[in-house]
Amino acid sequence: MERYEWSLAVPSTDSTSKGTFLTKLVLFNEIILVAVLVAISAAISIGTSQFYSTTNILNILRDSSMAIIAGIGMTMLLITGEVDLSIGSLVAFVGVVTMDIINKTNSVFLGVLAGLGLGALTGLVNGLVRTKLKVNSLIGTIAMMMILRGSVYLYKIEAVQNYHQLRAFYELGNGYLGFMPIPVIIMIILYVVFLFILYRTVLGRRLYATGGNYTAAKISGIKVDNLKILTFVANSVFAAISGIILVSRMNSGQPNAGVGFELMVISGVILGGTSLGGGEGTLVGTLIGLLILRVINNGIIILRWNQDLQIVISGLIIILAVYIDNKRKVARSKIITT
Amino acid sequence: MKKLFWLCVAVLLIFSFVAGAFAAGREEEAPAGKIPKRVGWCGNYMMHEWYQNVWKGMRERSEMLGIELEVVDSSQDMAKQVSLAEDLIAKGVDVLIVTPAQQEGAAAIVKKAKMEGVPLVIEASAVEGMTTMVAICDYDCGFKGGVATGKYVKKNLGGKARVLAIDLPMLRPCILRVDGFMDGLRTVIPDAEIVHRLDGQGLKDHALQVSTDALTADPNINVIYGCNDDSALGALQAYRAAGLDEDNLIVCGTGGEGNAFIHAMKEGGPYKVEAAMFPEAVGYECINMAVKLFNGESVPEHYVTPTFALTPEIWDDYYSLEGEERSINWDNVNKIPREDKCGKY
Numbered sequence: 001m002e003r004y005e006w007s008l009a010v011p012s013t014d015s016t017s018k019g020t021f022l023t024k025l026v027l028f029n030e031i032i033l034v035a036v037l038v039a040i041s042a043a044i045s046i047g048t049s050q051f052y053s054t055t056n057i058l059n060i061l062r063d064s065s066m067a068i069i070a071g072i073g074m075t076m077l078l079i080t081g082e083v084d085l086s087i088g089s090l091v092a093f094v095g096v097v098t099m100d101i102i103n104k105t106n107s108v109f110l111g112v113l114a115g116l117g118l119g120a121l122t123g124l125v126n127g128l129v130r131t132k133l134k135v136n137s138l139i140g141t142i143a144m145m146m147i148l149r150g151s152v153y154l155y156k157i158e159a160v161q162n163y164h165q166l167r168a169f170y171e172l173g174n175g176y177l178g179f180m181p182i183p184v185i186i187m188i189i190l191y192v193v194f195l196f197i198l199y200r201t202v203l204g205r206r207l208y209a210t211g212g213n214y215t216a217a218k219i220s221g222i223k224v225d226n227l228k229i230l231t232f233v234a235n236s237v238f239a240a241i242s243g244i245i246l247v248s249r250m251n252s253g254q255p256n257a258g259v260g261f262e263l264m265v266i267s268g269v270i271l272g273g274t275s276l277g278g279g280e281g282t283l284v285g286t287l288i289g290l291l292i293l294r295v296i297n298n299g300i301i302i303l304r305w306n307q308d309l310q311i312v313i314s315g316l317i318i319i320l321a322v323y324i325d326n327k328r329k330v331a332r333s334k335i336i337t338t
Numbered sequence: 339m340k341k342l343f344w345l346c347v348a349v350l351l352i353f354s355f356v357a358g359a360f361a362a363g364r365e366e367e368a369p370a371g372k373i374p375k376r377v378g379w380c381g382n383y384m385m386h387e388w389y390q391n392v393w394k395g396m397r398e399r400s401e402m403l404g405i406e407l408e409v410v411d412s413s414q415d416m417a418k419q420v421s422l423a424e425d426l427i428a429k430g431v432d433v434l435i436v437t438p439a440q441q442e443g444a445a446a447i448v449k450k451a452k453m454e455g456v457p458l459v460i461e462a463s464a465v466e467g468m469t470t471m472v473a474i475c476d477y478d479c480g481f482k483g484g485v486a487t488g489k490y491v492k493k494n495l496g497g498k499a500r501v502l503a504i505d506l507p508m509l510r511p512c513i514l515r516v517d518g519f520m521d522g523l524r525t526v527i528p529d530a531e532i533v534h535r536l537d538g539q540g541l542k543d544h545a546l547q548v549s550t551d552a553l554t555a556d557p558n559i560n561v562i563y564g565c566n567d568d569s570a571l572g573a574l575q576a577y578r579a580a581g582l583d584e585d586n587l588i589v590c591g592t593g594g595e596g597n598a599f600i601h602a603m604k605e606g607g608p609y610k611v612e613a614a615m616f617p618e619a620v621g622y623e624c625i626n627m628a629v630k631l632f633n634g635e636s637v638p639e640h641y642v643t644p645t646f647a648l649t650p651e652i653w654d655d656y657y658s659l660e661g662e663e664r665s666i667n668w669d670n671v672n673k674i675p676r677e678d679k680c681g682k683y
Contacts, residue, residue: 048555055580056554063547153385158596158662159542159568174579250542250575252598254568255385257543301551307537 032325033272033288036317040292044299051302058181064294065187066091066242070265071272071286072194073238077231078269079198081211081278082137084126084232087239087265089148091258094118094243096152099160099253108168112244119240120233122148127229145262152255160253173248183245190238195283207231211278268293271318273325292317371633374432376406377625379461380423380447382437384411387596388617389437392461395621395666396435405625416443423447427454433628437461457631461624463511464683470637472624474615475680479592479645480515480565483613484522486647487561487590490610492526495586499523499530501561502552504538504545504569512540512565514682515592515613519563533559538569545572553580560586567591567599567612574602574609584608593617594648600659603650612648614656616674618666619643644674 045051070087077084094115102111122144129140162169175182198204209217210224218224242261247253272289274281296317297310379396381389393409400407408431412419416439426434427450434456438444444465451458452467460471491499503519506512516535523530534552538545545568553559553576562577564570570591577587587608591599594614602609620643630637648656658665 050555053554059550059554059580063550157385157390158387159598161598161601246543249579250546250572252542252571254542256541256568259539259541259544297547298551298554301534301536301548302555304534304555307548 030273030282030285030288032321032328033285033292036321037288037292037295040295040299040317044295044303047299047303051299054179056298056302058179058184060291060294060298061184061187062181063298064290065181065183066245067261067265067268067290067294068187068287069190069245070239070242070261071269071290072190072283073231073235074265074269075272075274075281075283075286076194076198076207077235078266078274078276079207079211079278079281080228080231081214082130082228082232083141083266083276084137084144084235084239085141085262085266086122086126086144086148087236087242088258088261088263089145089152090119090122090236090239091243091246091261092255093148093152093155094240095247095250095257096156096160096253096255098244099162099247100156102166102169103160103163106164106166108166108172111169115244115247116237116240119236119238119243122240123233123236124229126236127232130232131225131228156253156255159255162251169248170251171248173245173250183249186241186245190241191283191287198283208279211280213279264293265290267314267318271321289321292321371629371635373403373629374405374632376408376429376431377433377435377628378408378410378426378429378431379435379624380410380412380419380426380437382412382419382439383414384409388593391595391617392437392621392624395618395623396625397621398618399622399625403625403629405628407625412439414439416440419444420446420450424450427451427456431456433457433459433632435459435461435624435628436465438463438465441465457628459624459627459631461620464640468639469631470627470639470641472620472627472641472643474620474643474645475677476511476514477518477521477680477682478677479613479615480518480520480563481522481681482518482645482647483515483563483590483592483611484519485525486522486611486613486649487519487563487588488523488526488530490588491523491530491561495560495588497527499527499561500556500559501530501532501563502549502556502559502573503532503535503563503565504549504573505535505565506540506569507537509540515565516563517682519590519592519613523561530561538564538572540566540569542568542572542575545569546576549573549576550579553577553582557582560588562587562589562608564589564591566593567595570609571598571602574607577608594657597659597662597664599648600653600657600664603648603653606650610649612653613645614648614653615645616643616656616666616671619671622668638678640679642677642680644671644676646674 050056097118098111098115101114102108126141126144129135130137173183177185206222206227210227214224268290269286272285293314296313300310383389410422412422419439423436434451436447441463445467448465448467460468462473464471503516505516520532533556536548536552538548562573570589574589584607589609590611592613594612595617599612623643627641655670656667
């Protein structure tokens, strides 16, 4: 049975398209997440008016942009039934390499190219380890995480400072186009492009098919291994983009950056409704899931609550949101089958 | 001709005696008594800049004394550390130095070393049953940074201090540094206010993120303190990204574990105080203490290594930087007065 998960799009032949507004709400996959995000935002804004300030909203978006960019890649990868735990270490290594190459060449372009190249290479290795060596992606990418984390210290034991202070490099992570932070613009562009790819192209359908039923997809003629390699590469390139934005924001390449980044991204993607088993997931859900986690962290600090609550509340929200969404899915199946 | 020959020989002999006496004088800098042949150091988190510089100090002192130094890294794994320490003991090191991965777990190493009759120096964190520990005083280090910061605030920032402190609460030394900083600051500015005290996990990217939120809530923060250099620098980046006026800010970092603080000070920006801990001196004194223990000398339970508040005007009295290679000025560092015991543990 096909398990494509269509967000926002109810097929026109579906009889429920003529249902009530409430029915349509239940069919809208991300309704619970939107409700949770709205509820949390409302609660925080009652506690402090600073939450809805332009500065704070732009800060939330800029700070979330790195995770959301990485989340695009991770969503597609999880949809194919794979996972990548090496992106945190990759973010650190890409940052160090990018900064080092910029220092040596005085060229932002070459530094960014080197960072993206490292990302692509890492993704390729992860993909080949999975498809050719048949190593489970959880194990394979944990190993890659260790390799990258050790290698970055072999490459540079100290943080790589920004020697040339090139304006273009600084603007990448800290600049604005009009009122919008540049990392947010990068995020929006990537998000729109891959939203289209995932939902409106044959490639997107094949990703779902591969994750939904690997054997059936293979028999139907989809080159599933090549598709997985491509997705691993894309995922790592997205992580590399996050790493480049981060190094610009920090103004130095830090070998110890990105600790916990992969878990945060995966948590947000899963909170957004993407299944670890493959075949299900939406970019809209990922966006909202990661925003929920970021808004919680932001709210706790601006409300001056105990910072340890960030982890506790995030965990509770994940459980609650997934539970309510499971209930919604049961209601949804009942509506569709009647 | 014969007289000239013997005159030359006499001059050469006198010269060599003088040179020998001079060399012997330099060797007098070495501790009295026997020198251990082999010293083993079971480090922890060696990939960190701090420990790279501790290692540098240990290496320098070992080379001065002709000691063979063997170094292993437990990588924050206590079980691995116990095993590595036992290996070093089995290999026959004359003295063992250990940087505990965990204070409680390291007690097993203390017991083993005592059983085997191997003198043991603990570096950084006290362990039950230890003979001696070489470490800085975290509280006093923070305190010195606070006093220097307070003086700057009084002179240049209108005498009001609203502090963003980036801490690492899971580590007691970091808590002590922040406490010491605020106590020191309040000796100069009694009504100094700690607006936010946040966990940056000791990492620049986490410090950047939490500071971004804190500065949104309170943009009139004018003092940033980091429990380590990465924390301070991450918060500074957040301040810059927020577009706030750097002329109204002072940043104080802690540690001087790498070169980042030197670059920050050389920039001429708001990074004005470094509560320096001189990791090279920690390593140097570990070897000195190892020699004392080897000779059965009486040693203090806590040998305090120097800490000092460096500013842009004086940092190069203590360090020099060529490219990315930094060198410590031992003469000046060794002159820094040291506490007999810490103000707070």
